[in-house]
Amino acid sequence: MNLPDQVAEALLAPLVDQHCRGVRRDDLVRSAFETLIAASETPAPPGTTHFDSPIGMAVRRWCAPVLGLEPHVPPAVYLARRLELGAAEVNRLLLRAAGVVAFLMDGGDEQDVLSVAETGRLGGAAADEIVRLERIEEEIAADGLPSLDYLDRLAHEVGVRASRCVGFSSVVAYRCGLDFEPGRPSRGLLLAAAGRRLADPKQPLTDPVLLRHLLWIAVDVARERALPIQFPCGNGGDRPHRGDPALMSGFIQALLPLSVPVILLDCYPFHRQAAHLAAAFPHVYVGEATTAVLGELLELVPFHKLLFGSGGAGVAETCYLGAHNHRRGLGRVIADRLESGDWSVADAVRVAHMLGSANARRIYRL
Incomplete structure (x- = not known):
């Protein structure tokens, strides 16, 4: 792959990994x-x-x-x-070889995986947390509070977590699907759902009323603090077709006047639907981890709406390969665009920087 020196340098520039999770700290x-x-x-x-x-x-x-x-x-x-x-040295070598300047991590609080701080230290990079909303709820539900206290604590705790994170994430797609009612649930529906939930608090949260309530709590906090919300989509759970991000267009429209950034992740095989939403709505972005469809996305998504994320989790190899594949995949796309004359060298350099780090720096206010 022959690329001009300026483009090759842009592809090798440090990345912001805006979609990764903790990797194991023990020998495997x-x-x-x-x-x-x-x-x-x-x-x-x-x-x-x-x-x-x-x-x-x-x-x-x-x-x-x-x-x-x-x-x-x-x-x-x-x-x-x-x-x-040893695990520590393997993690250090692979995380640093990824060429990442900032890791934005969903989770990392499990005992057997690196924390956010440990990931940054071993990776020689900054590291910040993306707070998983459902995890907050499940911690509170386990405390066995009365319904009203449970609901009050939800709102309070989301606000507290927001003070030390750079964004929220929700796996609503995998818990009840993305075809949920877009509006805020009524007080009556909410109290009834809280009662059902607290009768069996050890199970994962799947109630669509409570999931919707949790999302709207996060929206209010995100609007106040200028935080984005990530939504993993695509094939997941036992009803994979319900991961089509087009199904949440009503919710996306409801957020339009609030200017809360929505980042759609893991969208394949619904990447075209995600691309359409990003093109149609100013507050919608697409997180790219599947490099096989990067060329298609760059035909559809405005370049300032596409963000790199390794999708790495479990072992540091996945973080390294995510960054490596991004650079190789984007390099191939750029080579084709340059050869056809569709892009100039300056265009290619600008797009590489936008996807690799600039878009994430702007949206997450890094």
Whole structure:
């Protein structure tokens, strides 16, 4: 891939990873590692291995040299090197090799994964938190409060968390689908839903009334503090078709006068619908992690509406590969645009910087 020097430098510039989660801090045996690189997060069928997959091949090709190995080493050699170096050193090498200047992390409070601060320290970068709304609710529900106290605490705690984060996220798509009623729930509906919820508080939150209420609490706080809200979409849960972001167009329209940024993540195979929403609404953005559709997105999405995010989680290899694939994928798209004469070199440099970091810096106020 022959690119002008200015474009190559722009692609290698530090990235803002606006969509990642914590990676494991402990040494991993093969079965645990393979589970973490599998999309299904389940063991491979007997007689097979998750290394025989696109990500498994990518780990052996691109991550092996970062750990001081030859490309394409056998899985056993790669994993032995991982154990030899130790989890802390593996995480340090891979996170720093990603070339990220800021990690914006959803979560990171589990005991077995790196915290936000640890990720920043090992990655040699800034690190800030994206607060998962459903996690806040589940912590409060577990306290066994009366309904009114539970509702008051929800509003209070979302406001408190907002003071130390750069954005919110919601997995409403995977809990009840994106075809939820867009308006605020009535007080009567809310009290009834709270009663049902507190009768069985140990289960994940799936009640559409409470999920909608939680979103509107976050909207009010986000408007006051100029925070964006992320929405993972795409195929997820037991009703994958309900991850189509077009289904939440009513909610998106309701937010238009409030100017709260909405960032649609993991949109494949509904990336065209997400692109349409980003083009149609000034407060809607698309987070790019699937580089296979990057060319399509750049045909549809305004360039100031597209943001890089590795989607990394579980093991540091996923963060590194997310950044590596972004640079390679965008490089291929730019090469095609330059060869066809559709873009100038200056255009390509500007787009690379916007997608890689500038858009995220503006939206998250970094």
